[in-house]
Amino acid sequence: MALDKRLLSPKEPPLFILGVVVSALCWTSLTVFTLGLGLLYALLMVGFMLVAHAVFLAAVRGNGVRVGPDQLPDLHRRLAAASQRLGLERPPELYLMLGHELGHLAAGHLTWNAFLLPFRLVPWLGSAYSRAREYTGDRSGLAVVEELEPAMRGLVVLAAGGRYAGEVNLAAFAEQRAESGRFWMATTELMSSHPFLCKRVAALQELVHPGTVTPVPRTPLAYPLAPILGMTAPGSTGIALLVLVYLGVVFAFAAKSFQSRLAAAGGQTPPGLQLPFPSEPPSEPEDDQEEAEADDDRDAEMQRVPGTLPGGKTYRE
Numbered sequence: 001m002a003l004d005k006r007l008l009s010p011k012e013p014p015l016f017i018l019g020v021v022v023s024a025l026c027w028t029s030l031t032v033f034t035l036g037l038g039l040l041y042a043l044l045m046v047g048f049m050l051v052a053h054a055v056f057l058a059a060v061r062g063n064g065v066r067v068g069p070d071q072l073p074d075l076h077r078r079l080a081a082a083s084q085r086l087g088l089e090r091p092p093e094l095y096l097m098l099g100h101e102l103g104h105l106a107a108g109h110l111t112w113n114a115f116l117l118p119f120r121l122v123p124w125l126g127s128a129y130s131r132a133r134e135y136t137g138d139r140s141g142l143a144v145v146e147e148l149e150p151a152m153r154g155l156v157v158l159a160a161g162g163r164y165a166g167e168v169n170l171a172a173f174a175e176q177r178a179e180s181g182r183f184w185m186a187t188t189e190l191m192s193s194h195p196f197l198c199k200r201v202a203a204l205q206e207l208v209h210p211g212t213v214t215p216v217p218r219t220p221l222a223y224p225l226a227p228i229l230g231m232t233a234p235g236s237t238g239i240a241l242l243v244l245v246y247l248g249v250v251f252a253f254a255a256k257s258f259q260s261r262l263a264a265a266g267g268q269t270p271p272g273l274q275l276p277f278p279s280e281p282p283s284e285p286e287d288d289q290e291e292a293e294a295d296d297d298r299d300a301e302m303q304r305v306p307g308t309l310p311g312g313k314t315y316r317e
Helices: 012-032 037-063 073-085 099-106 125-145 148-167 170-179 183-190 197-208 222-229 238-265 286-301
Strands: none
Touching: 012 037, 012 125, 073 099, 073 125, 099 125, 125 148, 125 183, 125 197, 148 170, 148 197, 170 197, 183 222
């Protein structure tokens, strides 16, 4: 991590340590208790994330304006200065990124994404860690611009757009956080990957002017119901968790079926496996057996016996 530790959100380091422990236990358990099949599943998930990341980068490179010495040179110089201030050895590729995004890169957030995937899916904790990383990014943006108001208005752009960002009353917008403790807002934020923008603006003010922002507690009822009611919150991992669980169940059944077929092909039937065909010919039902015996009796009665046939011919056995 190249970022100055003083720019980290206070909540991020302990949540990161907890995330490493939880994720390590999850990956280990998944590998040991599934006899290696869990490792294959984990590799598939990591591969999926890498592919998704590559697709995202391809879309950015194809649709964005790449900043360089010959393209927006003034912005390129500012990128070099911001990268140096945040401790990066060399400037990354820039497609009109903010200092906030550079902060994520400098803090090493992208490096740990794949490993921390199990922790990111844990209700409450995964979202809390993600929100803490966003506060770190906001602090990094403030460190780059070195002025409170431009850093705050950079966040307001995300809410009001560039056209009205300069007209927004920052104090009034920060005061909107007073409603964030109510049930539905609290439920939504607890499962969101990003804090409410009004709280992010207030957090920057508190960083520069400590003691000027009063914390807003969440209603306690929101905590137990958040994983259910907040599943569709912006950036929520609830739906992703359900999809991964479903894929895991499908993978487990597929693996078990494959093992059963493999054992059957080798002439061995695993315990508890029901073959799709009977091992012995089925016995005739009782009614069918009685009917078959009656048919045999009628056939016996109709057998030819020595005697005279029509036309005067004699039949002998």
